[in-house]
Amino acid sequence: MESSIRKLIAAAALSVAATAACAAPVKIGFLGEFSGPQMAYGRDMYDGFMLAVEQGGGKLGGVDVQILKEDTQLKPDLATQVAQRLIEKEGVPIIAGVSFSNIMMAIHRQVTEKEVFLVGTNAGPSPLAGEQCSPYQFFASRQGDQQSEAVGRYAMEKGYKNVIAMAPNYQGGKDVIAGFKRTFTQGVTDEIYTPLNQLDFSVELTQLAARQPDAIFVFYPSNLGISFVRQFHAAGLIDQIDLLSMGTVDALTLPSIGEAATGVISGTYWAPDSEDPASIRFAEAFEEKTGRIPSEVAAASYDGALLIGSALAKVGGDMSKKEEFMAAMKAADFESIRGKFRFNNNHYPVQDFYVVKAAKDSKGRMNLETLQVYPDMADAYASQCAMK
Amino acid sequence: MLTWNVLLMQVLNGLQWGLLLFLLSAGLTLVFGIMNFVNLTHGSLYMMGGYFGAYAYGQTHSFWLACMVAVVGAAIVGVLLDRLVAASLYSRDHLDQVLATFGLILIFNELVRIVWGGNTSVVNPPEMLTGSVEIFGLRYPLYRLMIIVVGLLVSGLLYFIIHRTRIGMLIRAGATNTKMVSALGVNIKRLNLIVFAAGALLAGLAGVLNAPISAIQPGMGEPILILALVVIVTGGIGSIKGAFYGALLIGMADMVGRAFLPIAMTEFFGRAAAQLTGPAIASMGIYLLMAIVLIARPQGLFGGRHA
Numbered sequence: 001m002e003s004s005i006r007k008l009i010a011a012a013a014l015s016v017a018a019t020a021a022c023a024a025p026v027k028i029g030f031l032g033e034f035s036g037p038q039m040a041y042g043r044d045m046y047d048g049f050m051l052a053v054e055q056g057g058g059k060l061g062g063v064d065v066q067i068l069k070e071d072t073q074l075k076p077d078l079a080t081q082v083a084q085r086l087i088e089k090e091g092v093p094i095i096a097g098v099s100f101s102n103i104m105m106a107i108h109r110q111v112t113e114k115e116v117f118l119v120g121t122n123a124g125p126s127p128l129a130g131e132q133c134s135p136y137q138f139f140a141s142r143q144g145d146q147q148s149e150a151v152g153r154y155a156m157e158k159g160y161k162n163v164i165a166m167a168p169n170y171q172g173g174k175d176v177i178a179g180f181k182r183t184f185t186q187g188v189t190d191e192i193y194t195p196l197n198q199l200d201f202s203v204e205l206t207q208l209a210a211r212q213p214d215a216i217f218v219f220y221p222s223n224l225g226i227s228f229v230r231q232f233h234a235a236g237l238i239d240q241i242d243l244l245s246m247g248t249v250d251a252l253t254l255p256s257i258g259e260a261a262t263g264v265i266s267g268t269y270w271a272p273d274s275e276d277p278a279s280i281r282f283a284e285a286f287e288e289k290t291g292r293i294p295s296e297v298a299a300a301s302y303d304g305a306l307l308i309g310s311a312l313a314k315v316g317g318d319m320s321k322k323e324e325f326m327a328a329m330k331a332a333d334f335e336s337i338r339g340k341f342r343f344n345n346n347h348y349p350v351q352d353f354y355v356v357k358a359a360k361d362s363k364g365r366m367n368l369e370t371l372q373v374y375p376d377m378a379d380a381y382a383s384q385c386a387m388k
Numbered sequence: 389m390l391t392w393n394v395l396l397m398q399v400l401n402g403l404q405w406g407l408l409l410f411l412l413s414a415g416l417t418l419v420f421g422i423m424n425f426v427n428l429t430h431g432s433l434y435m436m437g438g439y440f441g442a443y444a445y446g447q448t449h450s451f452w453l454a455c456m457v458a459v460v461g462a463a464i465v466g467v468l469l470d471r472l473v474a475a476s477l478y479s480r481d482h483l484d485q486v487l488a489t490f491g492l493i494l495i496f497n498e499l500v501r502i503v504w505g506g507n508t509s510v511v512n513p514p515e516m517l518t519g520s521v522e523i524f525g526l527r528y529p530l531y532r533l534m535i536i537v538v539g540l541l542v543s544g545l546l547y548f549i550i551h552r553t554r555i556g557m558l559i560r561a562g563a564t565n566t567k568m569v570s571a572l573g574v575n576i577k578r579l580n581l582i583v584f585a586a587g588a589l590l591a592g593l594a595g596v597l598n599a600p601i602s603a604i605q606p607g608m609g610e611p612i613l614i615l616a617l618v619v620i621v622t623g624g625i626g627s628i629k630g631a632f633y634g635a636l637l638i639g640m641a642d643m644v645g646r647a648f649l650p651i652a653m654t655e656f657f658g659r660a661a662a663q664l665t666g667p668a669i670a671s672m673g674i675y676l677l678m679a680i681v682l683i684a685r686p687q688g689l690f691g692g693r694h695a
Contacts, residue, residue: 035501037605169668190659192650195671197611199602202401202532203646209526210394223603226510231601234513236520236527256510256603 025064026317028308029086029095031079031103034071037223040252041099041297042071045121047290048298049096052305055285060309063317068092072099076106083107087114093319094119096304099297101125101144101172112136115322117329121304122297124348126175130384133346138329140304141297142269143348143379144172145179148246150267150353150374151217152183155244157372160214162189163244166204167219169193176219176246182380189213199227205235215242225249226256233260249358251295254366261358261366270299270338271354271370273361279337293367303336310334346385350378393525398647399640400523404532406639407539411594412612413619413631414546415587421626422562423580425474426482428489430616431609432496433469433588437462437595438604439500442509451514455596462592463585470584478580497606511599535597542590543632550628559583563626615642615674622678624691633689638674645673 030049032042046069053060053067068090072079086092087110095111096119098104104123111118112134124143128134155163165180165188167173177191192204208216220228225248232238243264250268254261272283272293282302286294294302311328315321332341332349344350353374361367416430441458445451473492477485513531520527550556558579561569570576595609602608615638623634650666681689 037603037607198671200405202404203398203643206394206397206401206526207647210391210397223605227601227603231529234518234520234529234531234601236529258510258512 025066026060026094026312026319027066027068027090027092029068029070029083029090029092030097031070031072031082031095031107032097032099033074034069035073038074038099038221040222041122042097044252044292044295044298045097045099045301048286048294048301049121049305051282051286051289052302052309054289056309060305061311061313061317063309063312065312072103074100074103076102079103079107080110083111087111087116093117094308096308097121097301098123101175104128108132108134108137117325119304119308119329121301124379126379126381129346129348129379130381131386133385133387135326135347135387138307138343138347139349140307141300141349142351142353143381144175145182146353146377146379147267147269148176148179148217148219149183149380150355150377151244151246151265152180153374154265154267154355154372155180155184155215155217156186158215160242161186162213163215163217164188164190164192164208164211164213165217166192166194168196168198168221168224170196172221173219177217179380180217180246184217188217196224199223201228201231202235205231205237208241209235209237213241215244217244217246218248219246220248222253225253229253229257229264230260238263250368251293251298254358254368255292258366259360262360264358265371266356266358266368268296268354268356268368269351270296271356272368273370274338276337276339278335279339282337293365299337303334303338303341306334306336307332307341344378344382345387346379346382347387348379348382350376353377394647397523397526397528398644400528400536401532401647402640402643403636404536404539404639405643406636407536407543408594408598409612409615409619409639410539410632410635411542411590411597413616413623413635414628415583415590416616417620417623417625417627417631418559418563418583419587420620422559422566422583423474423478424482424566425478426485426489427474427587428486428613429469429492429496430587430591431613432493433462433466433591433609434595434612435496435500435604435606435609436465437592438511438599438608439504439509439595440592441596441599442511442604443504445511446509449512451512451517451600454511455593458592458596459589462595463589466585466588466591467581469588470581474584475577475580493610496609501606509604511596511604513600529601531600538593538597542593546628555579555582618674618678620688622681622688624688627688627690630688630690637689638677641677642674646670649673 032045033039034042053065059065070082072082094117098120099122101123104120104125108118108128118137120139122141124139124141128137129143165177167177181188245264245266249261249264249266283294286298310333311325314328315325330343332343338351342350354370355372356368357371359369412434419425419427437458440461441454444457445454477488517531517534520529558574562579619634619638620631623630649670650662653662653666
């Protein structure tokens with residue numbers, strides 16, 4: 001008798017607790033850069049992510065979510081403090097976003113060791129694709145080398161013989177060039193690394209004008225890209241040398257570069273002129289909400305939110321079911337705006353890559369036009385990851 | 389590639405960069421020399437020139453109008469700075485001045501971020517200057533040529549004012565011995581204001597001129613401020629001539645060093661080593677130059693006596 005009453009009380013208590021757990025919204029920490037010149041990335045990522053949340057009526061996968069937006073200011077030590085606070089004080093089960101590799105590398109271990117899910121929607125550093133892969137990490141974007149690998153493939157197919165590579169002198173720049181060289185087996189003639197804060201490229205452009213390569217491959221993000229492309233155009237080099245790039249001309253920089261970017265080639269994993277209906281709907285909704293053309297990082301963040309939603313739906317919003325959530329994430333059973341979407345063993349996507357050209361679109365704005373698609377590209381580090 | 393036309397082109401690049409640095413350094417050296425005032429906010433005046441120009445460009449799409457707005461706007465900010473902040477600091481210790489003007493840098497950076505957002509603003513060069521012209525067999529942007537012309541014109545104008553007018557004489561006298569000038573009945577406060585405003589005007593001009601080839605963003609003044617400090621220390625504080633030759637020297641050394649140091653290193657040490665250390669050593673070059681000049685002549689090339 002007593003034991004059955006106890007069981008009844010226990011069952012009642014459990015069900016109340018379970019209901020309470022379901023009723024409270026799932027907290028998701030969103031890390032990004034929202035200040036400084038790099039804020040364009042954080043802003044696009046957040047807007048893309050929140051578009052999915054708003055379209056779900058404040059829910060992802062039918063589950064109430066509360067997004068905690070945090071600015072990491074491109075400072076790894078600040079990011080570790082932010083992550084710690086989110087995990088210990090707020091008790092977030094998921095951390096999403098993260099614009100830059102150095103931030104990702106600073107926080108990944110403390111997040112995954114606490115069995116908190118890390119869903120990156122931009123940065124995709126190579127160590128986390130290989131030896132340091134973790135079942136709690138998922139990347140909705142891409143591995144960082146892949147965009148330049150796509151451009152390298154394109155360059156090989158075009159048969160360029162004399163190519164010079166340029167990038168800022170830091171780890172990110174060197175990784176991008178390494179990715180290009182992986183697929184451009186012809187070999188680059190020279191690599192030029194400029195100081196990270198150098199905005200005046202007149203010296204390097206004079207050297208390029210003298211050396212007359214067939215093409216150059218550059219990686220100059222945000223302000224560096226705006227300066228470089230404008231100066232390249234002003235020096236009259238755009239007619240003499242083909243400009244291949246990665247991360248230099250995109251929706252974040254094209255409004256500032258303007259027509260000077262016409263003809264510049266880039267590699268990306270989401271093309272604005274995709275004819276996939278879900279992609280078109282996303283682009284229109286994003287433009288209506290923000291007045292800007294979405295970039296690939298906004299697209300990845302939108303997909304990331306939908307991915308999280310699909311997994312939340314499967315566990316009914318109960319984040320204590322970590323194994324089930326992990327399996328649901330791995331299954332990636334959601335309608336991606338990139339068409340088919342699946343994960344490799346290291347939780348990085350296997351997806352199509354696009355070689356695009358900057359040109360005016362049908363509405364007269366500077367945009368990206370698809371030249372070539374490379375289907376189902378996997379990253380180069382998956383075999384180094386021990387996961388199956 | 390060490391052909392003669394490449395060398396001449398890099399010298400031209402150095403000339404353009406040097407003249408831009410001169411515009412910024414002229415005001416800085418005078419303020420330091422005459423008022424004995426360390427003005428770190430000078431870089432922010434350069435930035436304000438860029439932002440005012442971008443704002444005017446956004447409204448009118450006229451480059452020339454943008455320039456005028458930038459120059460006038462920077463001068464006004466300079467006057468406000470002098471009256472509200474600097475005037476009370478002239479008699480204070482250099483450290484107090486550094487702290488105050490550094491604080492102003494932070495305020496200005498946040499101010500532009502609040503008003504214009506963290507985005508990059510854009511100024512486009514005027515239509516007639518968007519092309520390039522063939523010099524020494526290589527193409528050189530017309531716009532940079534314009535900067536050289538403007539830089540030389542301003543230098544000539546400054547020379548004329550400093551050496552052929554009464555106000556220039558007062559400035560030179562003030563740079564040599566402020567107390568005596570004041571004792572002789574010259575309104576030293578008004579002189580300071582004129583010098584401060586003129587320096588701000590030139591900084592704003594440099595900011596808007598550089599805008600089409602660079603990026604207008606919060607904090608854009610600091611890197612160039614550091615170079616301007618190197619210039620005035622090398623050239624001699626308080627000397628316009630020193631600022632001119634110092635800027636040309638530093639500008640040339642920077643550009644030519646960046647161009648040919650990697651090549652020289654490749655010759656001697658091989659490509660791998662050159663790629664690894666070349667960029668780092670090239671950006672160190674101008675500081676090494678400054679150190680060498682100071683060892684040989686601690687007061688700078690033209691420092692000590694005259695403007």
